[in-house]
Amino acid sequence: MNTSSTVRFILDGQIVELEDFDPTRSLLQYLREDLHRCGTKEGCAEGDCGACTVVIGEAVDNRLQLRSINACLLLLPMLHGKLLITVESLQAGLSELHPVQQAMVDCHASQCGFCTPGFVMSLFALYKNQQHPDRDQINDNLSGNLCRCTGYRPIIEAAERMYQLPAGEGPAWLYREQQATAEQGLLEQLQRIKPEHSLAIDHAGTRFFAPTTIAELAELKQQYPEATLLAGNTDVGLWMYKQLRQLPVIIYLGLLQALHGIDDSGSEIRIGAMVSLSDAFASMADYFPALGDLIRQFASLPIRNAGTLGGNVANGSPIGDSMPALLTLDTRVLLNGAGGQRELALEDFYLGYQQQDMATDEWVEALLIPKPADDMLLAGYKVSKRFDQDISAVCASFGLLLDSDQRINHVRIAYGGMAAIPMRSHQAEQVLLGKPWDEQSLELACGAIADDFTPLSDLRASSAYRMQLAQNLMRRFYLETAADMQDQPLKLLDLAEVSA
Numbered sequence: 001m002n003t004s005s006t007v008r009f010i011l012d013g014q015i016v017e018l019e020d021f022d023p024t025r026s027l028l029q030y031l032r033e034d035l036h037r038c039g040t041k042e043g044c045a046e047g048d049c050g051a052c053t054v055v056i057g058e059a060v061d062n063r064l065q066l067r068s069i070n071a072c073l074l075l076l077p078m079l080h081g082k083l084l085i086t087v088e089s090l091q092a093g094l095s096e097l098h099p100v101q102q103a104m105v106d107c108h109a110s111q112c113g114f115c116t117p118g119f120v121m122s123l124f125a126l127y128k129n130q131q132h133p134d135r136d137q138i139n140d141n142l143s144g145n146l147c148r149c150t151g152y153r154p155i156i157e158a159a160e161r162m163y164q165l166p167a168g169e170g171p172a173w174l175y176r177e178q179q180a181t182a183e184q185g186l187l188e189q190l191q192r193i194k195p196e197h198s199l200a201i202d203h204a205g206t207r208f209f210a211p212t213t214i215a216e217l218a219e220l221k222q223q224y225p226e227a228t229l230l231a232g233n234t235d236v237g238l239w240m241y242k243q244l245r246q247l248p249v250i251i252y253l254g255l256l257q258a259l260h261g262i263d264d265s266g267s268e269i270r271i272g273a274m275v276s277l278s279d280a281f282a283s284m285a286d287y288f289p290a291l292g293d294l295i296r297q298f299a300s301l302p303i304r305n306a307g308t309l310g311g312n313v314a315n316g317s318p319i320g321d322s323m324p325a326l327l328t329l330d331t332r333v334l335l336n337g338a339g340g341q342r343e344l345a346l347e348d349f350y351l352g353y354q355q356q357d358m359a360t361d362e363w364v365e366a367l368l369i370p371k372p373a374d375d376m377l378l379a380g381y382k383v384s385k386r387f388d389q390d391i392s393a394v395c396a397s398f399g400l401l402l403d404s405d406q407r408i409n410h411v412r413i414a415y416g417g418m419a420a421i422p423m424r425s426h427q428a429e430q431v432l433l434g435k436p437w438d439e440q441s442l443e444l445a446c447g448a449i450a451d452d453f454t455p456l457s458d459l460r461a462s463s464a465y466r467m468q469l470a471q472n473l474m475r476r477f478y479l480e481t482a483a484d485m486q487d488q489p490l491k492l493l494d495l496a497e498v499s500a
Contacts, residue, residue, distance in 0.1 A: 001200075001211070002198065003197055004198070004199060005019060005199070007077050007080045007199070007201075008080060008081065009081065009084055010057075010082070010186065011084045011089070013189075015189065015192070021076060021201075022076075022203050023075060023208030024208075026073070026076070028040060031086060040054060040071055040086055040117060041115070041117060042072065043114070043118075044072070046072065046073070046241065046242060047072060047073045047234060047237075047299075047306075049145070049146045050115065050119070050122065050144040050300070051114060051115050051118045051146075052070055052118060053068050053069070053119075053145065053302060054074075054084060054086050054087075055069070055128075056069045056074075056083065057083030057085065058081075058190070063180075064186055066125055066128050066129060067278070067302075068305060073233050073234055073237040073306060074306070075233055075252075077201060077208055078233065081190070083190060085124070090120070090170075094170050096168045096169065097168075099167070100124045100127050102165055103158040103161040104116065104123075104155070104158045106158070106161060107155070107158040108150075109154040109155045112148075112150075115145060115146060115147050119142065122141055122142055122144065122302070125141065126141040127162055127176065131176075138159045139156070140296060143301055143389060144300030144302040144303060195255050197212065198213075206248060207248065208250045209249075209251045209252065211253075211256060212257075214256065214258055214336065217363065218336075218337065218361070220251050221251070221337065221360070221361045222338055222361050225360035225361060226360065227249040228251070229251050229253060230251065230252045231253055231273065231274060231308040231314075232276070232306040232307035232311055234299075234306055234307040235311070235317075253274050258272070259272040259275075262280070264287075267370065269287065270334075271310070272310070272366050273309075273310025273311070273363070273364045273365055274310060275310070276304065277303070277309055281295040281298070281304065284369070288325075288329070288378060290378040291325055291378070291380045291397075293380070294381065294397075297321070298322065310366070310367060313333065313349075313367060316349075316350055317354075318416060318419060318420055319416050320416060324396055324416045325380045325414075326346055326369065327346055327422060327423070328378070328380075328398065328412040328413070328414050329372070329412070330346075331345075331369050332344065332346060332367070333349045334366040335362045335363065335364060335365060337361045337363065338361040338362075339359075341365065347424055350421040350422065353421065375402070376399060376401055377398075377400040378399045379398050379476075379481070381476065383395075385460070393417055393465070393469065394415060394470055394473065395416035396415050397412075397413075397414050398412070398474065398477045399412040399413075400437060400481070406436055407434055407436050408433055408437055408441075409433070409434070411433055413428050413429055413432075413445075417460075417461075417466060418455045418466060418467075419455070423452075424452075425449050425452045425453070427451040427452045428446075428448040431444045431445045438482075445474060449470050449474070455467055
């Protein structure tokens, strides 16, 4: 296996090379402590506040893809072969401000200023990626940034104003005018540092590997069966920085191009394990638009840009918000390892709390999602204390197919937050199968949910609240789908029954 221990990335037009460094060091630490780029702030160090937001660039289909990322959750080796843009990059030594920065000044969108650089970088990504964003798109792009003193109205006004300001005299790629031509130089630089060899970094008792082929990954998994597989680091990063866990061997999957693709040419959608949540959800939204609200409530945009759908599934958290919908869609998991590939239903993948049906030499290679029937009734719901960037108390997904007699001939009901694993409500499904989709069947199914789950009480919700919530979300699904089917206003049940 040909390896290198040197990490290369581009910063302000220059190729930076890192050698002999701690591979578990975060980009946030490196920027502030080594480069003294203190515009990038440390607020929470767990991806919740956005004060450390930077923009990462990659060459995708011969175009420069720019995305906002939390620097606190990005390990330095994960920069290999990429472009880094910090808030200091926007001025590049010039006297004038970038249009994003000037708009923040014009709209009085900063007070104490601690969160401002993070907002600027999220707005810069929006400025480069979208020409005329509406209010919802602006809100979504700012979903990962918290402001504790100014309020969001002037920041949103700055997001609208930045497009009205002229380009400055800085590097042309920083601005929107002639964007494709201006970015060509960066694409050429990225091509020069494109990873050709696997990474192998050994520093102070920590070994970090980043293979470039499946064969190399298989060899590493056999050699280090207890190694931690790293995808987006949105969860593993918290193990290191919050729980202070030592991870002696880490295998990063980001350089494996075989795990990055999406293929929807057949009867199913194949999503590689290293496809970002943003890209995976965009593909799913094309086929399952009913899941749009659930997708938008999944963490924040920088987290979705960094995290992967494969990582979310492999992690197996009982409150992982992607799994109920994937269970409803009859998703299968494609595993690979020393014994070759094998498939299993997603519901069979979870054996218990943080326990998966996966051998030590196996990994998740892809998720296989069947394309929906045209007449499928589908919905996903998440209930949490905050709308944006909060962990769910209960997440639910429902899918129904009706026959010509309007009886249910296919049903999938799945919940997160109700058990030690994300799981289907088999008792409720059995009650509904073959029945008409009416209020009587609905109430029988709501009662059957209690036969499937005994939810726990914790700081997010009590057991009784979770059970009532699970039942009321099913009632909501009925009210919405019944109204759509009959093309008439909702017929509400007793308010005491439907209030959560």
